[in-house]
Structures are given as C-alpha cells and as structure tokens.
Amino acid sequence: MTDFTQMGLKAIRDGVAAGDFTAREVAEVHNDAVATAAELNAFIVTTPDHALAAADAVDAARAAGEELGPMAGVPIGMKDLFATKGVQSTAASHILEGFVPPYESTVSQKLWDAGAGMLGKLNMDQFAMGSSNETSYFGNVASPWKKQGSNATLTPGGSSGGSSAAVAARLCPAATGTDTGGSIRQPAAITGITGIKPTYGRCSRWGIVAFASSLDQAGPMARSVEDCAIMLGAMAGFDPKDSTSIDAPVPDWAGLLDADLAGKTVGIPREYRMDGMDAEIDASWEQGKQWLRDAGANVVDVSLPHTKYALPAYYIIAPAEASSNLARYDGVRYGLRDLPEGAGLQDMYAATRSAGFGDEVKRRILIGTYVLSAGFYDAYYTQAQKVRTLVQKDFMDAFEQCDVILAPTTPNAAFALGEMTDDPLAMYLNDVFSVPASLAGLPAMSVPATLNKDGLPLGLQIVGRPMDEQGVLNAGLAIEQRAGFTAQPEKWW
Template sequence: MSLTDLGVAAIRDGFRNGDFSAREVAEAYNEAVTSAKSLNAFILETPDHALAAAAQADADRVSGDLKPLSGVPLGIKDLFATKGVQTTAASGILKGFEPVYESTVSARLFAAGAGMLGKLNLDQFAMGSSNETSAFGNVISPWRRSDGGNAAITPGGSSGGSAAAVAARIAPGVTGTDTGGSIRQPAAFTGITGIKPTYGRCSRWGIVAFASSLDQAGPMARDVRDCAIMLEAMSGFDAKDSTSLQLDVPKWEASLSSDIRGKKIGIPREYRIEGIPEEIGKVWDQGIDWLRDAGAEIVDVSLPHTRHALPTYYIIAPAEASSNLARYDGVRYGNRVAPDGGSLADMYEATRAAGFGAEVRRRIMIGTYVLSAGFYDAYFNRAQKVRALIARDFEHVWNDCDLLLTPTTPSAAFALGEKSDDPIAMYLNDVFAVPASLAGLPAIAVPAGLNSEGLPLGLQIIGRPLDEQNVLNAGLAFEERAGFVARPEAWW
C-alpha cells in the first residue's frame, strides 16, 4: 500500500507508531501532487512547507512532543490567507498577493502540526458550483464516466480543487469553505466526505470574504473520522471574528460512535422535488433504510419555506458579496490597471473589469441592484425576512426529530461546459444545500454509492445548531452501512 492511500487518521497513527517518518509521507504526497498537474487542483504547490513541517514532526517524535496533526500534510483552499504565500481566491485581481498574516483556521492547523502541500484551486471568490470560474483554469475531477467517454467532469464548487485533491489521493485532507454548499456539493460529486459546521464554529478571520453571514470553513477528507479530527483542530473562539462562538471545542473524534439507536431522523417532504433523477430518489431511500438498520426512527417532517431558499440565498449572498468585494480597487493591494491620463474612477473601472471574472461581475451587479435605494425593501429586506422563516422551520422541526437526511445534490457530477452557459441551471445545484446554510446549521455530506454512469452520489445529514457530534455519529453509522470504497482509476 502506498503512503498516499492513507488518510488523516491512518497517517497520524502510523507516524506515531513509528511505521514511517513524517518526511516519507510528505515526500510521497509532494510527488503525488506534482504528478497530478493535469487535474489543475492546485494553484500553487508548497513542497518546502510540507517538508519543513515533516522535519519538525520527526524531531517532535524523538522528543516526545507530538501534536494532534503531527506528520499530516494538508491542502489549503486558496481562500485562506497564508502568510508569505500567494493567496488569490482564484481571481486575477489578487494574482501575486502575499498576505502578511495567517488565517486563524490555517494557523490552528499548522499549530497542530500539519504541513501544507499547496494552495487549492476554487471558483473565483468561491462563486460557482463547478470550478469553472477560476482565473487559473478549470479543475478537472479525477472521476470519469464508466461508459468510456473522456469528457472532463466537474469536481463541483466552489471547493473543487479541495474535493479533487482528496478523491485523487494527492492530499489526505483539505480545508474547504461553504457559503451555500461549497463543501458538501463537491464532496458528493467526488465521493468524499465534507462537513460544514455550525456558523461561528470556525473563525472567518483571514478567509477572503464572499457572504459574511453565510461563509463557514470546514474540512473535507476521505471519511467521517478524518473530518472529525480536522474539525477539532480548525474550530474554536477567535476574538478577531465578531461572529465566532465563544465555546469550548468538543472532543468530536473521541466521542465518535455509530450507535444512533433511538435517534429520530426526519425526512423533509419538500426535498422530494420534481425533476430529480430517479437514481437520486433511490439512493435517498437506500440511505433511509441504512439509518433505520442502525436503529434510528424515521419520521416524515415538513420544512414549508424550503422552496423559497434558493431565491433568498441568491439575493442575500450577492448583496453581501457586492459589499465585500468593493475593497478590491487596485489602490492598496492586488492587481492595478491604470489607463493613461485616466481618473481614479477610470482606474477602479479598469482594474475591476480586468480582475473580476464574468460570474463575479454578475453577482456584484445582482447584489448592487438589490441593495439600491429603490429595491432594498422589495428584495434584500424581504429576503432577510424569508431567511428568518426558513430558520424558524428548522427550529420547529427539531421538536419532531434529532437529525435530517436529504440528498446533497439534485444530480451526479456533470461534464465541464454542460451548464456554464445557463446560470440558473448552475444555481440549482445548491437547491438541497442552501437551506442549512441560511439557518447556520451543521451538515455533512457522505458518499452513498455510484450512479449508472459510475459517478458518485452523496447524501446529506443536517443537525441542530452546535450538534456536530450527532451529525458526525449519524454520518459514521451511514458510512459503515454504505461501505463506499470506490475510487477513480488514475488517468492523470
């Protein structure tokens, strides 16, 4: 077995047991990253960072001063500021930007002993569901359709580089961010596991902002245990983030148990929407049977405002993006385009036109429109009220159940280019993921099987606020019964 076949827990434990050195792991993964350039999963490779962390881990093992993630190299989504290492949010406007500070989440992972393999590609400013909006080119999924076609498949988005790296075994674990499904959807598309924790569990400080009331960091990895290990290291109160929750971090891994007997799992009837492929419904029914087999009680529930979630999200998120992205003006950092003899306004216009991609410009225009004086009440204020109703639906449903089981996505992964000319079709990818984001709830995507074309399908478990433990436990019970071991055959 190659060292790159090992996930986070296996590397951590094998290293501690002396089965291999941290340097051997770092070298194996550095080589794997280099050999998989055709996936375009990394914007920037940082092999020296991984080797330096490995050298420290090997020294710590000799001294007996091991840390929770000693010996484990990770991929970092290029939305997290990394001190002295280019951070671009996959946008031309930040090309070459090297922060003088470290994001809280990446700093915590490095303090826990992890090394960095590189900065992972994503949809520009995390705006996209297929990783086709990056200024650094599309990420290509390691998966291919089983019919022998060579069409390049999307890894999902925005955390497409993160998902592709884990699925291709070129990183054991990675960071992602989830604003409206950007951890869970790519995890489902690539047959891996990803969890969005409760809003406020992970600090947003040092993460390039998209929509501040929705953005949340989380881990993506091979399985539920690996996600629990990473989430523990990533979470915790941060005074630099005003939305950070001042709570102790639970011992999620130590408390991990697949015994969910007596738990009530709600099946929201509104998630059975028209037009979903039959195989999505089948895998959902199979998932229900698996959780029933694990001892859970299955109950039908209603989330009546679900149908309003997607339009609500696509008003609130662009509005917040319009505000957040106003800081990119070419004056203080990032790229600058200054026309000869032009005014300051001309420089702003030229810089943003050159630096922002089409999807980012589209969302900025939508957001600016719904925040404008004549439309603020009609759109933004109304969307905020509907968001409150969606959150209230979830509050009420917890009277009847402990967790919810839903599809993660309305389809398996599609070919690159299939939906890029139809923004509405692309936005519909998030239809099952957005409600939990609007309510700030923890939700995990776990692989459930393959479709008729041999591509992964995933299901989503949503929990009460701050109840990551039961979300992880139900995910583990599901994982044990699904027995998903499929992996893409290397063609890259």
C-alpha cells in the same frame, strides 16, 4: 512499500506517532503525487518546502519525546481562500494575483499548530462563487472521475473543487474547504468524499477572503467521517478577531463518535422531493433511510415549508453581501492595478475591476448592488432576510420532532465541464439541497453513498441542530459503515 497516498488522515497521524514511518516520508510521497497531477489543475501554487519543513518539525518533536498534535505528520491542501503568510493567496482571482499576505488565517494557523503541513494552495471558483469550478482565473479543475464509456472532463463541484479533486485523487488525505451555500458538501458528494460544514461561527472567518459574511464557514474535506471529525477539532474554536465566532468549548468529536443511533429520530423533509428528481438520487435517499433505521434510528417525515424560497433568498442575500465585501478590491493598496494612460481615480477603479473580476463575480456584484439600491432594498433584500428567518424557523420546528435531517446532497451526479456555463440558473440549482442549511447556519455533512449507473458518486446529506456537530457526525458514521463506499477514480492523469 506502504502507499501513503491510500492512507487517511488518522492512519498517517497514528503511524507517524507510532514510529512506523516518518512524517518526511509521507510528505515526500504526497509532494510527488501533487507534482505528477498537473492535468487535474487542482493546485494554483504548490508548497513542497512547507510540507517538508512541517514534517521535519514533527519528526524532531517525536524524537525528542514531545507530545504530538492531532494532525501531526499529515500533509493537507489549503483552499486558496485562506490567507497563508508568505504564500500567494488569490481566491482564484486575477485581481488578487500576486498578493502575498503578511499574516496567517486563524484556521490555517490552528492546523499548522496541530502538526499539519501544507502541500499547496488549492484551486477554486473565483471568490468562492460557483458550483463547478469553472470560474477560476487559473483555469478549470478537472474531476479525477470519468463517466463510464466517456472521456469527457467532469466537474469536481464547487466552489471547493480543487479540494475535492485533490482528496478524491489521493493527492492529499484531507483539505480545507469553505461553505457559503454548499461549497463543501456539493463537491464532496460529486467526488465521493466526505465533508462537513460546521455551525456558523464554529470556525473563525478571520483571514478568509470574504464572499458572504453571514454565510461563509470553513470546514474539513477528507475520505472518512472520522478524519473529518479529527480535522474539524483542529480547525474549530473561539477567535476574538472574528466578531461572529462562537465562544464555546470544542468537543472531542472524533473520540465521541458513535454509530449506534438507538433512541434517535431522523427527519425526512417532504419538500426535498422535487418534480423530475433523478431516480438514482431518490433511490440512494431511500437506501439512506434504511441504513439509519438499521443503525437504530426512528425515521419520520418532517416539513420545511419554505424550502422552495430558500434558493432565491440565498441568491439575493449572498450577492448583496458580496457586493459590499468586494468593494475593497480597488487597485489602490494591493493586488491588480490597471491604470490606463491619463486615467483618473474613477477610471482606474473601473479598469482594475473590469480586468480583475471574472464574469460570474461581476454578475453577482451587479445583482447584489441592484438589490441593495435605494429603490429595491425593501422589495428584495429585506424580503429575502424575512424568508431566511422563516427557513430557520422551519428547521427549529422540525428539530422538535427529530434529531437530524437526512436529504440528498445534490440533485445530480457530476456533469461535464461546459455543460451548464451558458445557463446560470441551471448552475445555481446545483445548490438547491444545500442552501437551506446554510441560510439557517446549521451543521451539515455529505457522506458518499453509492455509485450511479454511470459509475459516478452520489452523496447523502445530514443536517443537525445548531452546535450539534456530534449528532451529524454520528449519523454520517452510521451511513458510512453501512454504505461501505470504497470506490475511487481510476488514474488517468
């Protein structure tokens, strides 16, 4: 019997279209996989009925001879940052616990229209704030991977940790993620899967719980470059309901995939070689350069001189925007309301927010409110925005010499849960390689490269010019073909 959990997005879609098996068979197997993986805590809410209903609709459409969508018959996981009509959407927070949206986010609606079904809402760092999936109100997500010789529970990365764990554990062939400073790429690298953050504005933000509005961007997480290309094609497109949405046609990224990089130039940023860098990360980067040379590319050094200022600038801009965005959660209209006896309006606000927000969210709200305050706005926020402009200019200057940039995705492999929770700065450094592309709004992708000496995945990152997702995907495909990464975690859950 076919093990549908080992099949990728394209294989499932094509098999359903060819009549090799039914979409319902696929949905039932994946529903069972989700139901028996509670130890991973990847899902906050499961929606087996939604997956079956979507599958039945696809089977009926096929039987009637209707044209099937690009995601027809594919059951996916939906990050809990996306509003899903009639299904609880919490951003993994207590303050939104029990909130059931009466509307559907644009991205999720596009995926349902393309024929996908929802297996459930995926766990994540609360309000997408975190790099290890330890800030969720609904508990930590456990990576399906284990370090050789150790039984310690590892991080699946964050904030899209439920998405990365579910895809890596074969609970679903693909999942949605969002990336503000690396929240698709970092967890993808840590769990040995593929994920792409498209150009800012490629995918609508409407119906996605906002963290930092000038940075947030949705993208796909899957087990191959081609699967990511197919899913991104279904997710992307202009949305008049999102003022930051780009009005541009969506290319057939999957149909145009080409791993031949002859005539292309790959840039290697000097500033990404950090002091004390993990030797195995460095070795995988060197191997990545060789793979791209083998694909026909010319490899050159480039300079991104303001890289060292990107992370501090990000941790001013993102909290500032979070402080503004999260002000709407006040206990008045929806979600949690904590009303102490005899309390007035201000007391209700304070009690609700105190109970409803986790420690990391409170930390970022406080930082953001501080840098936006009258005495410090120019000293911090204005300066950070200037740095952001310089980071963007660095990339544009570099792209005069190269077509894409190759870098590590993360400074380390997966670490144990609890290992960094007492040191926020060490946790923030997990995003050191991913934040610059986010500040510049560029498309960037992580592709699994190898396993380290502990048997844990390492990823490589490709960054491209604005709107050049195709170039990023093509370079990713060249690495994927040469890396031949087929490792997957041994089942323990």
